[in-house]
Amino acid sequence: MNPVRIPWPRVRKIAVWTVAVLLVLVLVLAVAAVWAVRRSFPQHDGTLRLSGLSAPVTVHRDDHGIPQVYAKSADDLFRAQGYLHAQDRFWEMDFRRHVTAGRLAELFGSSQVETDIYLRTMGWRRVAEQEWRILAPDTKRHLQAYADGVNAWLADHDGGRASLEYTVLGLQNPDYTVETWSPVDSLAWLKAMAWDLRGNMETEIARAALLAAGLTRQQVEELYPAYPYDRNTPIVTGGGIVAGAFDQQAGPATPPNPAAGGGTGGGTAAGGVDVTGPGGDATTARTLTAMADGLSRLPIMLGNGGQGIGSNSWVVGGGLTATGKPILANDPHLSPTMPGIWYQMGLHCECGFHAAGFTFSGVPGVVIGHNARIAWGFTNLDPDVTDLYLERVDGDRVQVDGEWRPLQTRAETIKVAGGRDVSITVRASGHGPLLSDASAALRDIGVAPPVDPAGSPAPVAAAPQPSPGRPATGGDQRDGYAVALSWTALRPGRTADALFALNTATNWTEFRAAAALFEVPAQNIVYADVDGNIGYQSPGRIPVRGKGDGRWMAPGWDSAYDWKGFIPFAELPSVLNPTDGYLVTANQAVVGPTYQRFLTSDWSYGYRSQRIRDLIGSARDAGKITVEDLRRMQFDNRNGFAPTLVPAVVAALGTGDPSDLSRVAATELWKDWDFQQPAEGAAGSTEGRGSAAAAYYNATWRHLLAETFDELPEDNRPDGGDRWYEVVRGLLAQPESPWWDRRDTPQVERRDDILRSAAGEAATELRRDQGDRPADWQWGRMHTLTVRNQTFGTSGIGPVEWLFNADPVGVSGGDAIVNATGWDAADGYEVDAVPSMRMIVDLADLDESRWIQLTGNSGHAFHPNYDDQLELWRTGRTLPMRWDRTTVEAEAARTLILQP
Structure with a gap:
């Protein structure tokens, strides 16, 4: 054929x-x-109709999509702000409100039910609803106008027309429809902010878990050393409480609280649940681990709660500046997200409201920035505002001082995309919600409680295990014992009032009145005004405890451990026009150890703050300080612990093989190293040598921590932050310390053995990954930042992640460095916390102020302003932060008129 x-x-x-x-x-x-x-890209020029306006609103945007808004009235101004936030960031806003309401399963299905149970149990949305009822009338009006603006935008946008994320979501959840925005949605976001900046809860859990896992009290104290007041200066260098108010010139009027200085190490709170007692240790370790695991499932909105989350802010008085007026700098350190957490904006109206700065999409007003008279910046105080209570429960009753009292209960229904509704019962004691009801592991704590009915440690035969087949629904609790969370943000407050009062304050007195309303999260606020004043105020709702200091789980059945109130605002530390002529806040100790009130036992250890103080001193000695000086300070990459560790490693290597790569690398790279950590640089240049030295140093540091502390439980391995600087600093003076001995070898290692071994492992790692020539190694090849979309950026689906995530980039800086690009030494070198924005305000000429954020103002993938600031941010550059309307109009790239 x-x-x-x-x-x-x-x-x-x-x-x-x-x-x-x-x-x-x-x-x-x-x-x-x-x-x-x-199709979802918004219109940024021309004319649009915005219903409800009383007069046209003009919006000028620069090349980076940063809007300056000009309105006739406050109602029009905030209506326009809501509309513009929705234009650029509505998916982010919608996702956040589902988080705060415990409604993630409505978006993403059954995988989020357990997370929703935790969120419903804490009840952020319920507290926000209570707050709405106590806010000032003007605040309510601003919030409602903002919500009306958001809803005006929603009326013409849905699905893929609103954002590309909705197109992707539709592939999994085609029935999802967007709800209208309410003022409570904005208030609930402030609860998420407070949660991520809540302070030291994870540290409390970790410290107790270490004791429970078998470490001695002395060992735990060595892992949580005291704050080094002799080396790192607190924010407020003196003062005390006199006649019910903080006096910056006074000493303590009463015997000081011995725990007030922070960083006080291990040990149990007097009378607390003793996790080191017979039998109670194993159970409590499991209890605390289960608690930490549950909390880690909650979405990260601002930060991961770890050592990298903090901030820098400082203000230099006019006596030290070239203009004769103050300069204020701020850069909050938060988790990197795409889009970035901040939205840059200027708000102006003929009603007298004028402010520019960084806003949160979903919340009206300016969070950090300046108005025509004052500027302000925030850093986290890291206060102890959360306590865990072990409660004795019987059904829906809880024991208090020998009496049985009713628990508060409520029914909740979790709607699940593509699945059946889940019904739960939320229980709460007088201390707060029973978090143990939200955890499959903690729900069975009654099987083996950490204490017996008399309150003494109880023998434990076996670990409590979740009942077979029991769903994590929060509706099937085991009687006997439960764990309650007491947290200041679960009480309604007036932080929303504080934000608007801060935006309109004109002097120190009005600023402090606004700060007094800022209840959660407790923050450090720096201040400067056009009259030349600078100041600092510590606001926030910080509990006054009866027995105990909050570091350990307390017996809830004993009311002696209850909170007795909150530190009065007048007693919180504050300073106006310090004699030094400047103020620095970088999460270090707020005040000296003689302060009479307890704030926290877990400060950052002051490496960043002391470096900033040193830089200000050097700039002062060289002449008058400028905005450019502060920009360089914000991008300073000097490692503050390297001058201590490098000589010790070099000395240990000096007794080894001279041809060994580790000794060759140390000799070549660390000789004359200035301890700066740039991401990259040409071979042979100062930056190139510094980058290679930093690569080798940080690899050595990571291996040193892994080998020295190999006996710690996996969940408590060193993350490499400044607490570990202090731990290792102490151990370097103890060459025979048992910490140096590795548990996986028969011989007994000493300090120099570990230092040599860590340097050798580091050299081997870098040779494998970056080649044989130490001079070619680069810190930025290891220390990379991938800014990921908060929802779809870790989906595991390559094309989806490509749509929404930025490409990895090498970055300078590191942990406990002014340019604080944090990384977790237990996991690798990838960046997990960053300066989320940088701002410098010049009070002599507001038009000369500078700003930058991590990504860009737009939340729309592939939009020109989606990540157009990332490279500028990465290389330490900033943009003009314009204020004068003439300048704004001259530099406007697009102008949008919103018509009634």
Whole structure:
């Protein structure tokens, strides 16, 4: 049988048509993809109608999409702000409100039910609803106007027209519909902010878990050393409480609280649940581990609660500046997200409201920035505002001082996309919600309680295990014992009032009145005004405890451990016009150890703050300080512990093989190293040598921690932050300390053995990953930042992650460095905390102020302003923070008129 032959011209014609069809198909798909991506891009110029306005609103945007808004009235101003936030960031806003309400399963299905149970149990949304009822009338009006603006935008946008994320979500959850925005949605976001900046809860859990896991009290104290007041200066260098108010010139009027100085190490609170007692240790260790695991599942909105989350802020008085007026700098350190947490904006109206700075999408007003008279910045105080209580429960009753009292209960229904509703019962004691009801592990704590009915440690035969097949629904609790969370943010407050009062304050007195309303999260606030004043105020709701200091789980059945109130605002530390002429806050100790009130036992150890103080001193000695000086300070990359560790490693290597790569690398790279940590640099240049030295140093540091502290439980391995600087500093003076001995070898290691071994492992790692020449190693090849979308950026689906995430980039800096690009030594070198923005305000000429944020103002993937600030941020550059309307109009790239 002869095969059929097709003439060659016909084959060629078929091939041409096939290629043409394929090209058309590719073109159609490309056009469809571009359309799907761009259909949600908002209109930034021309004219749009915004219902409810009383007069037109003008919006000038610069090349980076940063809007300056000009309105006739406050109602129009905040209505326009809501509209603009929704234009650029509505998916982010919608996701956040589902988090704060415990409604993630409505978006993403059954995988989020356990997280929703935790969130419903804590009840952030319920507290926000209570706050709405106590806010000032003007605040309510601003919040409502903002919500009306958001809803005006929603009226014309849904699904993929609102954001590309909704198109992707539709593939999994096609039935999802967007709800209208309410003022309570904005208030609930402030609860998420407070949660992520809540202070030292994880540290309390970790410290107790270490004791419970078998470490001695002395060992735990060595892992939580005292704050080094002799080396690192507190924010407030003197003062005390006199006649019910803080006096910056006074000493203590009463005997000081011995725990007030922070960093006081291990040990149990007097009368607390003793986790080191017979039998109670193993149970409590499991209890605390289960608690930490549950909390880690909650979405990270601002930060991961770890050592990298903090901030820098400082203010220099006019006596030290070139202009004769103050300069204020701020850079909060938070988890990197795409889009960045901040939205830059200027708000102006003929009503007298004028402010510019960094806003939260979903919340009206300016959070950090300046108005025409004052500037302000925040850092985290890291206060102890959370306590865990072990409660004795019987059904829906809880024991207090020998009496049984009713628990508060409420029913909740969790709607699940693509699944059945889940019903739960939330219980709460007088201390707070029973978090143990939200955890499959903690729910069975009654099987083996950490204490017996008399309150003494109880023998434990076996670990409590979740009942087989029991769903994590929060509706099936085991009687006997439960764990309650007491947290200041679970009580309604007036932080929203504080934000608007801060935006309109004109002097120190009005600023402090606004700060007095700022209840959660407790923060450090720096201040400067156009009259030349600088100041600091510590606001926040910080508990006054009866027995105990909050570091350990307390017996809830004994009311002596209850909170007795809160530190009065007048007693919290504050300073106006210090004699030094400047103030620095970088999460270090707020005040000296003689302060009479207890704030926390867990400060940051002051490496960043002391470096900033040193830089200010050097700039002062060189002449008058400028905005450019502060910009360079914000991007300072000096490692504050390297001058201590490097000589010790070099000395240990001096007794080894001179041809060993580790000794060669140390000799080549660390000689004359200035301890700066740039990401990259040309071979042979100062930056290139510094980057190579930093790469080798940080690899050595990581291996040193892993080898020295190999006996710690996996969940408590060193993260490498400044607490570990202090731990290792102490151990370097103890060459025979048992900490140096590795548990996986038969011989007994000493200090120099570990230092040599760590340097050797580091050299091997870098040779494998970056080649044989130490001079070619670069810190930025290891220390990379991948800014990921908060929802789909870790989906595990490559094309989806490509749509929303930024490409990895090498970054300078590191842990406990002014340019605080944090990383976890237990996991690798990847960046997990960053300066989320940088701001410098010049009170002599507000138009000369500077700002930058991590990504860009737009939340729309592929939009020109989605990540257009990332490279500027990475390299330490900033943008003009314009204020004068003439300058704003001259530099406007697009102008949008919102018409009634």
